Amino acid sequence: MQKLDSKIPDGPLAEKWSRYKAGLRLVNAANKKKIEIIVVGSGLAGSSAASALGELGYKVKVFCFQDSPRRAHSVAAQGGINAAKNYKNDNDSIYRLFHDMMKGGDYRAREANVYRAAEVSNDVIDHFTALGVPFARDYGGSLDTRSFGGVQVSRTFYAKGQTGQQCLLGTYSSLNRQIAKGTVKMFPRRDMLDVVIVDGKARGIITRNLLTGEIERHSAHAVVLATGGYGTVFYLSTLGLGSNASAAWSAYKKGAVFANPSFIQIHPTSIPVLNDYQCKLTLMSESLRNDGRVWVPKEKGDKRHPTEIPEEERDYYLERRYPAFGNLVPRDVASRAAKERCDAGYGVGDTGLSVYLDFKDAIEAQGEKAIRDKYGNLFEMYEKITGINPYKQPMRIYPAGHYTMGGLWVDYNLMTTIPGLFAIGESNFSDHGANRLGASSLMQCCGDGYFILPNTISDYLADDIRTGKIPVESKAFDExxxxxxxxxxxxxxxxxxxxxxxxxxxxxxxxxxxxxxxxxxxxxxxxxxxxxxxxxxxxxxxxxxxxxxxxxxxxxxxxxxxxxxxxxxxxxxxxxxxxxxxxxxxxxxxxxxxxxxxxNDAEYAYVGAWEYQGADEKPKLHKEPLKFEFVEVKERSYK
Amino acid sequence: MDFTLKIWRQEHAKAKGGFKTYPLKDVSPEMSFLEMLDYLNMQLIEGGDVPVTFEHDCREGICGTCGLYINGRPHGPMRNTTTCELHMREFTDGETIVIEPWRASAFPVIKDLAVDRSSFERIMHAGGFISTNTGCAPEANSSPISKHISDKAFDAAACIGCGACVAACKNSSAMLFAAAKIAQYAMIPQGKVEGKERVDQMVQQMDAEGFGFCSNTYGCEFDCPKGISVDFIALMNREFFSAKVCSQKRQ
Amino acid sequence: MALAGIFLMLFLVFHLATNLLMLAGDGGAAFGNAVEFLTTNPAVKIMEYVLFAGFLIHILLGVALQWQNYRARPVKYHKALKTETSRFSRFMFHTGVIIFIFLVIHLVNFFFVKLGWVSIPGEAGEVADRYDFFGMAEVMFSNAWYVAGYILAFVFLGFHLKHAFQSSFQSLGLNHTRYTPAIKVIGTIYALAISVGFSVIPLYFYFIH
CATH class of the missing domain: 1.20.58.100 (Fumarate reductase/succinate dehydrogenase flavoprotein-like, C-terminal domain)
Structure with missing residues (x-):
């Protein structure tokens, strides 16, 4: 394989995308009708991409393993979606969002991609509002925002603790509109088993019909993977039980390079394991750390009931260690700090593998009603699962596998190393570096799907206007x-x-x-x-x-x-x-x-991209060096 | 805890189904209902039997995939709770638990406890959207919406499409499902533009799918895991009449 | 369904008001006047047909809906629905059937007499002519079984109306956070008033008159 070419355009950071976009080739309306695109996955990235491509006039086929695209696991995102709207007048800007993401990702993401994600974030909010997504509003009728971990501005738009659901229902609605129009055809209850490569280009997929077991062939001029992350590798994770790596993995085995696979986010605030047969950990939104204080007893192995432990015998370790950000440090920092305390023997609960997230002070200061308005559904969820009322005593939380920053390597066009195979949303690697900031995943998925991919894929497809329909009866498909x-x-x-x-x-x-x-x-x-x-x-x-x-x-x-x-x-x-x-x-x-x-910036400021070499061979590591022209690379400190 | 499970087994859509009884021992009260079924399936597989097919995914009450009719109640005995959020501590030791699939002609059984809810999809295709193209949206704050209205729209939008409303209705009516989407859009300015066509087409599709009619018994609201109010059904009815009476005849 | 229902509910109020004139204690004079007006006025004649249409629509729609709803769940649950709903609402069809049977008897006993299809009840001379409804009531309500059956029918009518009143508002989309609770209370009062009001009449004839 040739050297990885990220295709990052030259020029000033803020103009890269607009200049690049202006140079991309187009496909005219009459030709779009003749071009087919397969989208695998129907979450935020997949359904937004499919609907945007359908609107453009392409013939789109969408595949998902669920019975409905509305059930993709994007639905479970709770906290919110970031945008650099600066509605709070707190000096937010596209550059600041970009900077926060670079820093949050510990300087292991591509500058140009991250800036572009921040740039289109505002369009995403506008579009969702036009689609009728009921984001929270303040009394004057304008959109409300809240703070999230790792940043000092309030830029997270939310719909109670169900932002992912509401955004997904938004993209699902735009998908439905295209299905009704006939531009998108939906294939639910399918698992993608393989990607088909004809003459070096991705030209289709093999699926298994989950109801009949039939192995099906589907062809197209380009294939878009929006298949999410591989966090269920931990078995116990915050992901849906059906979430899997198989689609992306089949692409990897066909030659798509896989980047930074070890970058996997452990979310700090999940409900701890309660029984041996548990197969799922439920997340408590990061937004809870806005008002909840994390603590463990100062005394090792203190078995007293949490409400009986007096204030001076509690160790608010995040506030102690990171006074500048306190309970709102980024996820990786908060998770490790919790693990450190538990490993040192200060953990609470029967297993000693959890810490307290306490709302006592917030309830005293703001009243129970205010807390209920903000987090009511999360508190109810906690009580249903644990049988404990979090208004009366602190929640117990522990880190859990959550999000994969790593994924299929893509260039600036979101195309993998297989021509014609694109990867968007969580399934690619490009925007979150070594750690993702809260509420950035929804932003990236929808930005990729609605505003970036439709432009870049058209440039690729401009070569395919004379290709004609791809037959499914060919050697490559047979194999x-x-x-x-x-x-x-x-x-x-x-x-x-x-x-x-x-x-x-x-x-x-x-x-x-x-x-x-x-x-x-x-x-x-x-x-x-x-x-x-x-x-x-x-x-x-x-x-x-x-x-x-x-x-x-x-x-x-x-x-x-x-x-x-x-x-x-x-x-x-x-x-x-x-x-x-x-x-x-x-x-x-x-x-x-x-x-x-x-x-170690001197030696490891690169993307580690792995190329499959065969079943028993060690994969080959390619290094895409990361250049930092627009941010100063510093030690990441939240102290 | 020990239980006797009476579960509907049906090999495929056209097969004749029937109940099978399974005794299950040593269930932890901390297990969720679906974990209890996982536990049963593990024993069935290890004993050489075919496990019970039931659908599920997120296991945190938001994807709407799971849905079992447990002891005469969709999603079981707890209000505002999906099957996956239900825990065994809500049952009494030694109890017999009867588990059935959703029953409605518009929700045919696929296998065991799994049903086909694609009728819901087709209702959504008929009009469950606001027709706006990517890229043509105005600035998000350009039209303020009162917090009260916006919160109401959210309450309607909280529907997870699980189908419990149909399962709980003595008439297998899908009014609450359709109403939740129609009401969400009917309340906000963006959705009003095509409101009349939307309600007309979605209601037509709902009837075509073979759901029953609403007789206002309100069982749907009682068993909706997201507590969606039947007030939205009234709102949909109002929209429907106004669409029938006021809208122009379409060409 | 709801529109026809509301029309019928208005009719019931009117019917009750007329019937209550029998209790005026004037030997049926005021009631007789009302009957005379109602049987001779041409506008009322037209309304009579409208009323029949109302009944017919309500009944036919009710049966059609019941059939559709029955078909919407071809395989029934093994364990009956335990979902909490108002009892009145679940048995609308059943109470409807009982009311329908009563309606038929009621028509045979009074309306068909008026039309001359059925002979005048009672011994000769007890009832003056086929428009003497007061006389007919006197004869009918002297029978304890008839009184009991009549009252029972109105208990069921009350159940039917208890749900019907607020349900019709819901079906027509007339719903408001402020007024709907009031509508529910008024519905209960209405249902009680109709069933008690109509039941008082046979009791009056049986025990007092």
Whole structure:
């Protein structure tokens, strides 16, 4: 493979995108009708891209594994969506949003991409408002904002604790409009098994119809992956149980380079594990840290009821360690601080693996009603799950796997290293560096889908106006379809004893213990060994009841878990090669005296992009150097 | 805790289904209802049986995928709670729990407890949107909307499309589902522009899907996991009449 | 459904008001005057047809809806719905059927007599002519079984109306956070007034007259 070309345009930061855009080629309206585009995934990125492309006049086919695009896991985002509107007059600007994201990402993101994401953020808010998304408003009728972790301005637009749901329903509505118009055709209940490459270009996908088990072929002139992250590699995560890495992974195995796989965000405020059969951790929005104070007892192993522990015996460790940002430090910092306290023996709850998030002071200062108005649904959710009333006693929280900054490597056009294969939203790597700031993911997904991809993909498709329909009867399609069918047959044929979930659970534990919040070389190497062993066991002992030609949920799970072994390995490899601590990636060997992450800009200011070399070969690492022309690279301090 | 589960099993859409009884021991009260079913499935698989098919995804009450009819109540005995948020501590030890799929002709059973809710999709295709193209939106704060109205619109928009309203209605009516979307848009200025066409087309599609008619028993509101109010149904009715009476005949 | 229902509810008020004239204690003189007016005025004649149309629409729609609603759930639940709803609302069709049966009997006993389709009840001379409804009431309500059946029918009518009143407002979209609670209270009062009001008449004839 040739050198990675990020295609970052020259020129001043603020003009890069507009200048670049002006130079992009177009496809005229009559030709658009002849061009087909496949979008895989129907979350914020997928449905916004599909609807924008449909509006332009392309023929779009959208695939999702759910029964409806409205159920994609973007729906579960709680806190909000960022935009540089400066509605609070707190001196916010596109540059400041860009700067916060660069700093929040610990200087491991591309300047030009991040600036562009910040630039289109305002358009996203305008568009959502026009689509009828009911963002919170103040009494004068204008849009309200709130603060989020890692920034000092109030730029997060929200709809109670259900911003993701409301935004997704917004993109879903624009998708529905296109479906009604006939420009978009929806294919729900499909798992993508492979991407088809014809003459070096992505020209289609192979899917499995989840209800009938049929292996289907779908062709198009370009393929867009909007398949989200791979956080379920930890088994216990805040993601939906169906979320998976398989689509992106099939692209990786077909030659798309995978960037920064070890950059995975552990969210600090999730409800801790309550029982052995738990398969899901529920997030409590980061917005809660606006009013909640995080603490543990000063005394080790203090088993008193939290309300009986007097003020002076509580350690508000975030406020103590980071006085400037206090409880609003970024997620990676807050997660590690919680883990540090729990590992040191100060954790609370039966397992000692949780810390308190306390609203007592906020309720005293603002009254219970004000708190209920802001976080009512989150408090209810907490009470339903734990049976504890958080108005009366503090919540217990613990970090959980959440978001993957890493993903398919893309250039400035959001195209992967396979021509014609694009990756948007969480499935690409480009905008969040080594750590994502709260409320930036919704912003990036919708920016990619509505405002960036439709322009860049047209430039690519300008070459395809004479291509004509791509046939599904070709050697490339045959091979891909047969390979997919074989994989299904092979896994069904194992006929062992253990369930896919039990393997997934063990896999998750390996990843959490060896490639989680804190990593070291020995642990990572050990993790790699354990993964190999477990994978062997999986292929010898996986049990899938029922038939492959039927609605078979166990088969779906097993296919996903099979890919997660490989994902896990790549994560460990990447974490191992990155001999520094940055953002969510924390190597024990590289920390300051006070236990903060210690970056190594001289040697590691690059994107680590991995190229698949074959099943038993070690993947090849490519390095895309990161240049910082518009921000001063500093030690990231929230003290 | 120990339970006796009586679960509807049906191999495929056209198969004849029936109840099967499964005793389940050592269930933790901290388990969610779906974790309890996972636990059952694990035992079934290990015992060489075919596990129970039930749909779920986010497991935090927001995606709307899960939905079981538990002991005579959609989403089980707790109000404002989806099946995935329901925990076993709400049941009594030794209880028999009867689990059925949603029942409606517009929600045919696919397998076991999974039903096909694509009828909801088609209602949405008929008009569940505001026709605005990407890039033509005015500045977001250019038209203020009263906080009261905006909050109301949010309450309507909170629908997760799970179908509990249909399951809870003695007539299998989808009025609350359609009304939630219609009302959300009817209340805000952006949505009013095409309000009449929207209500007309969505109601038409709803009727075409074979849902029952509303007889105002309000079971939908009682069992809606998001507590969506039947006031929105009244609002939809008002919109519908005004569309029928006032709108121009379409060409 | 709701419009026809509201029309019928207005009719009931009017019917009750007329009937209550029987209790005036003047041997049915005031009532007789009202009957005379109602049986001779041409406008009332027209309204009579409208009323029948109202009944017919309400009944036919009710049956059609019930059929549709029945078909909307071809496979019933094994465990009956435990969703909390008002009992009155769940049994609208059932109470409707009972009221319909009563209506038929009622028409046979009074309206068909007026038309001359059915012979005048009672011994010769007890009822003056086929317009002497007061006389007919005297004869009918001397039978304890008839009185009981009549009252029972109005209890069911009350149940029907209890839901019908506010439901019709909901169906027409006449809903308001401020007024809807009042409508519900008025609905209950209305349902009580109709069923008690109509029930007083046979009791009056049976025990007092």
């Amino acid at each position: 891909a379809a047969h390979a997919s069918a074989d994989k299904v047959k092979r896994i069904m044929a194992v006929n062992g004893k253990q369930t896919a979930s039990s393997f997934h659970k063990r896999l998750g534990k390996i990843m959490w213990d060896h490639c989680g919040m804190r990593r070291d070389a020995d642990g990572l190497k050990k993790g790699l060994e354990l993964l190999d062993e477990l994978e062997k066991e999986f292929w010898a002992d996986i049990c899938i009841p029922g038939s492959e030609n039927d609605y078979n949920q166990e088969l779906e799970k097993a296919l996903k878990v099979a890919d997660f072994f490989e994902v896990g390995r790549l994560m460990c490899e990447d974490a191992l090669q990155r001999e520094e601590s940055c953002g969510a990636h924390f190597r024990e060997e590289h920390q300051t005296e006070t236990g903060e992450a210690k970056r």
